[in-house]
Amino acid sequence: MSANPNIYDRYTPGARVNHWANAFIMIGLALSGLSLFHPALFFLTGIFGGGQWTRIIHPWLGVAGIFTFLGLFIRFVRFNFWSRDDSRWMGSLNHVLAGREHQVPESGKYNAGQKVVFWLLSILIVLLLTSGLALWDSMLGQYTTIEQKRLAAVVHAFSALTLIMTVIIHIYAAIWVRGTIRGMTRGSVTGGWAWRHHRKWLRQEVAHAADEPKPPERARPAA
Numbered sequence: 001m002s003a004n005p006n007i008y009d010r011y012t013p014g015a016r017v018n019h020w021a022n023a024f025i026m027i028g029l030a031l032s033g034l035s036l037f038h039p040a041l042f043f044l045t046g047i048f049g050g051g052q053w054t055r056i057i058h059p060w061l062g063v064a065g066i067f068t069f070l071g072l073f074i075r076f077v078r079f080n081f082w083s084r085d086d087s088r089w090m091g092s093l094n095h096v097l098a099g100r101e102h103q104v105p106e107s108g109k110y111n112a113g114q115k116v117v118f119w120l121l122s123i124l125i126v127l128l129l130t131s132g133l134a135l136w137d138s139m140l141g142q143y144t145t146i147e148q149k150r151l152a153a154v155v156h157a158f159s160a161l162t163l164i165m166t167v168i169i170h171i172y173a174a175i176w177v178r179g180t181i182r183g184m185t186r187g188s189v190t191g192g193w194a195w196r197h198h199r200k201w202l203r204q205e206v207a208h209a210a211d212e213p214k215p216p217e218r219a220r221p222a223a
Contacts, residue, residue, distance in 0.1 A: 005186045008188060008189055009187060009188050010187060010188055011183055016184055018072055021068050022069055028061050030160070031047055032044070032054050032057060033160050035054055042129060043045050047186075060131060062128070062129070062197035071104050082113045085105045085112075085200075086115060088112070089104055089105050089107060089112040090112045090113075103149055106198075108198065110198075111197070113173070117166060124159045124163040125163075127156075128156060128159045128160060130155075131152040134149055135152050137149075161200075179192075181192035
């Protein structure tokens with residue numbers, strides 16, 4: 001908890017750097033991948049210095065993206081295990097969309113929707129990794145057959161497009177729920193935001209702050 005009693009720490013500086021590094025790498029992957037996906041989008045290769053450089057850079061961006069996402073996975077996986085409350089939350093999705101969150105089960109650090117995004121991204125990253133390795137001819141081409149490459153190309157394209165749409169939803173939700181972006185830019189959120197959207201997590205933070213030992217008071221000088 002921060003010095004301000006109405007402000008609660010949500011993300012450490014390391015977590016925020018990890019998140020934004022992964023975000024910018026994913027943007028580079030999306031742009032370079034789309035430029036190689038269809039001739040109509042080939043103009044995007046200009047961002048990376050042309051078609052040849054795009055073909056070289058894209059898989060290495062993928063490697064960087066895997067490592068940065070792995071950092072996020074290790075940091076946040078313990079908060080994303082499914083619970084009975086999450087199933088109830090999904091059953092109240094109509095109240096969430098209508099802004100009637102007082103009728104929705106209380107959420108911990110992440111609600112059911114955020115957990116679905118987390119696990120969907122994790123699965124898609126694995127699919128992109130395995131299919132991308134099969135398509136990386138300059139490094140691993142000798143280890144796969146033509147039939148495997150064809151299957152990998154379909155899996156890679158489908159996974160990439162699904163991931164792009166999932167990230168767009170993730171960004172939209174962060175903008176739609178006012179105060180959310182503050183958590184990943186400043187590292188903290190207001191008590192009002194936490195009470196409305198992640199009440200169970202707020203209760204845990206308050207309880208944790210109450211259990212922390214307080215610094216001893218300084219002795220007052222004698223009059």
